[in-house]
Amino acid sequence: MTGNPMLPYLGKLVEVRDLAAEIKLFRIELMNGGGESFRTWKPGQFAFISAFGLGEAPFGIANASGRGSAVDFAVARLGSVTTGLHELGTGDVVGVRGPLGNCFPMEKFKGKNLVVIGGGIGGAPLRPVIQHVLDHRADYGRLTILWAARRPDLLVFTDEYDEWRRAPDTSLHLTVDTPDENWKHETGLITQLLEKVAPAAENAVTITCGPPIMIYYATRLLGKMGFAPEWNYVTLEARMHCGLGKCGRCNLGTKLVCVDGPVFNMVEVGELLETYL
Numbered sequence: 001m002t003g004n005p006m007l008p009y010l011g012k013l014v015e016v017r018d019l020a021a022e023i024k025l026f027r028i029e030l031m032n033g034g035g036e037s038f039r040t041w042k043p044g045q046f047a048f049i050s051a052f053g054l055g056e057a058p059f060g061i062a063n064a065s066g067r068g069s070a071v072d073f074a075v076a077r078l079g080s081v082t083t084g085l086h087e088l089g090t091g092d093v094v095g096v097r098g099p100l101g102n103c104f105p106m107e108k109f110k111g112k113n114l115v116v117i118g119g120g121i122g123g124a125p126l127r128p129v130i131q132h133v134l135d136h137r138a139d140y141g142r143l144t145i146l147w148a149a150r151r152p153d154l155l156v157f158t159d160e161y162d163e164w165r166r167a168p169d170t171s172l173h174l175t176v177d178t179p180d181e182n183w184k185h186e187t188g189l190i191t192q193l194l195e196k197v198a199p200a201a202e203n204a205v206t207i208t209c210g211p212p213i214m215i216y217y218a219t220r221l222l223g224k225m226g227f228a229p230e231w232n233y234v235t236l237e238a239r240m241h242c243g244l245g246k247c248g249r250c251n252l253g254t255k256l257v258c259v260d261g262p263v264f265n266m267v268e269v270g271e272l273l274e275t276y277l
């Protein structure tokens with residue numbers, strides 16, 4: 001990031017489309033110098049997007065750097081900013097502040113088997129990890145993706161599942177809490193899917209994102225399954241204002257999610273996750 005980190009760049013929406021029920025994908029081309037800051041970013045980083053007149057909110061960057069210049073965000077409609085964003089369309093302009101936060105240490109993950117566990121909109125910051133592994137396939141071992149949502153119409157990035165399934169040494173496992181009549185995959189919580197798929201803990205790293213309750217139970221189960229705490233990674237959300245470690249709003253114990261995170265391993269936050277619920 002260059003210049004005043006509180007000042008957003010302007011970003012043009014070059015694509016806006018429905019991703020799932022009440023979730024839209026926003027593809028943004030940065031303007032007025034923002035392209036320089038977003039020349040590269042790392043899987044796990046986030047940015048603030050502003051809907052002018054309404055405010056700004058943080059979102060995980062949802063695509064890997066190196067697949068074109070545009071930056072993707074998947075936004076679930078929740079309150080004022082996200083509803084304002086959902087009312088925008090292609091050609092509209094938003095503010096973008098970032099890239100911010102730390103990242104998944106993809107260099108350190110080289111040679112490891114990866115187990116990626118995404119629940120609902122929590123799949124958004126995991127898509128760059130999946131894309132990065134697919135773009136550098138020989139650098140990583142087996143990729144096991146466990147993907148969940150409450151309902152089939154809440155699953156994100158469904159149009160990319162075939163690409164993921166076709167990739168070498170890669171498997172995708174889907175589950176929903178409440179199936180519909182067309183559902184052909186698993187039914188139940190992602191923890192049940194994890195027990196059923198039972199990926200091997202040896203030489204593996206896990207990466208989990210989803211609602212706090214899912215993160216809590218999934219990481220505990222991974223611990224019981226033998227995955228080492230230092231290789232058990234999560235990306236966390238917290239109510240956040242500055243995103244720069246100045247306001248202290250997003251603390252989790254002594255950690256600030258905006259600058260110490262949003263990516264943590266269980267050595268760093270395992271004990272703190274109960275307060276995150």
Ligand SMILES: Cc1cc2nc3c(=O)[nH]c(=O)nc-3n(C[C@H](O)[C@H](O)[C@H](O)COP(=O)(O)OP(=O)(O)OC[C@H]3O[C@@H](n4cnc5c(N)ncnc54)[C@H](O)[C@@H]3O)c2cc1C
Pocket residue numbers: 046057058059060061073074075076077078079080081082083121124125236237238239240262
């Ligand atoms: C690092 C990070 C990455 C994120 N990535 C994404 C993403 O990729 N996609 C996405 O859709 N959302 C993401 N979020 C959450 C997103 O920032 C919030 O949904 C957004 O701030 C809501 O803004 P709003 O003005 O629409 O809602 P508000 O009007 O501010 O709030 C509406 C309601 O939601 C509650 N709420 C708002 N934010 C949060 C929160 N973070 N945790 C719990 N409750 C909350 C409020 O208390 C209120 O009840 C991320 C958050 C963080 C910190």
